Amino acid sequence: MKALIDGIIRGERPSLAKAITLLESSLPQDRQNAAELLRSLPSNDRPTLRIGVTGVPGVGKSTLIESLGLSFIQDGHKVAVLAIDPSSTVTGGSILGDKTRMQQLSQEMDAFIRPSPSKGTLGGLSEHTLQLIKLVEAAGFDRIIVETVGVGQSETDVKQVCDLVLLLTMPTVGDELQGVKRGIMERVDLVVVNKIDLYSEKMVQAFSQGIRQSMHLYQQDLPVFQVSAESGRGMEELVEYLRRQEAGDRKEADLLEFRLRLNQLQKELWDEMVGGLQKEWEEKVLQGGMLPEEAAWELLNTFKQSLQ
Ligand SMILES: Nc1nc2c(ncn2[C@@H]2O[C@H](COP(=O)(O)OP(=O)(O)OP(=O)(O)O)[C@@H](O)[C@H]2O)c(=O)[nH]1
Ligand SMILES: [Mg+2]
Structure with a gap:
């Protein structure tokens, strides 16, 4: 156990992988060891920032995360991506789709990407997500990005463990505003409109304006960014904004x-x-x-x- 913990603190991949297997195992002996491991992990004294990224399937979360992750690494951070994969609830295992999608990021020494099955117990988050976060933080990762599909209650859970929740959306045809509902808006900290390369400037502005208006209805004034995660347009402003963010109160996460x-x-x-x-x-x-x-x-x- 001591060797495993030392390995984790040194940020060694095999130790990290071993610890994750332990956390995800349901064998009684492993559960005991996992509990001991979690108890013995030192708390990280380096400040970390946990960012939740939520949005409907296909809106571009993984593409955005890859771009953000690469910027953070350029800034000298170590980036861990935990992708909560709801589709795996059916099969019981994680698909590797996201790993292949974040191809560039996954090749970086300072990145760690982990698809994680959503076990359904806590809505969008797998029951081990928080433990995984603690683990990667102990291993020296200081920018943690959690990808979840924004359905139902999942934002609530993301909000509980993350310092910042980013709602990713994209211009839609007609006046339906994706994801801009009460409940959801109350649990996010910033809105990012993606895929602006596919729409006219006029449409993008009208859509963003619509978001701002519905936020006003709920007396909220969140920052709205417009990006193309794929081409990189608008990403610099978003990255700059995130650079200024700090870890918030983690009482909810502790609870x-x-x-x-x-x-x-x-x-x-x-x-x-x-x-x-x-x-x-x-x-x-x-x-x-x-x-x-x-x-x-x-x-x-x-x-x-x-x-x-
Ligand atoms: N044109 C354009 N396409 C984009 C942009 N961002 C993402 N895409 C494309 O949209 C598709 C879905 O992107 P993903 O990043 O996998 O979306 P996701 O939200 O992670 O999807 P799930 O993980 O399935 O929920 C891919 O084909 C991307 O290449 C963008 O800014 N512009
Ligand atoms: Mg994805």
Whole structure:
């Protein structure tokens, strides 16, 4: 364990990979080691910035993140990208799509890209996202970008663990404003209009104006940027803005972590308890000495007596 932690602190990839496997494993022994690992990770004293990027599928999140990531690396930062992949909920595994899409970034020494399955327990975030963030921060990554598809509650979760949430959108035909709804707007910190290379200047301005107007309805005044993540147009202004941002209050993240740990602990306790007991009592039933109902009652009574 000590060797693993030292490896992580030195930012060594094999150690990081090993730790992630541990965090994502469901074997009881691994769960115990994962818990110990999380407990022993030193908290990072270098300031880190966690940026959540949310938006509907295909709006250009990965393309934007690649461009942002490369700029951060040029500034001397180490960049970790955690892509929450909702499609993998069905298959149970992560697709590698994003890794291949962020081709340039994934070749950088100072970048770490991790597609992460969304387990569904916390809406958009995988139950291990926060733990992953802590892990990469301990490994010296100081710009953490979390990619999530903006559906339903997911922004809420991103907001809980990130310092800054960026809503990515693009001009739409007609007057439907993608993602600009109450609830969502309340949980984002800046709006970025992407793919401006595909639309006329007039359309882009009208769309951005629409966003500003609906923000006013909710008494909000968030910065709105217009970019083409693909061609790089407008990216410099966005990067400049992000350079000035600092980590915010992380109370919510701490609370969430506490809740996660509690959940995990309860589950482990329960599994351990029920697992052991179940076996013993199942045998009594299977050997024909008892009916299942009798076994259940006797088990309950034994338990009650033990409390007295
Ligand atoms: N023309 C144009 N195309 C873009 C721009 N940004 C992204 N794209 C294209 O849009 C498509 C989707 O981009 P992605 O970055 O994969 O989008 P995403 O939001 O990460 O998609 P999911 O991960 O599937 O949710 C790709 O074909 C990109 O090349 C842009 O600024 N202009
Ligand atoms: Mg993507």
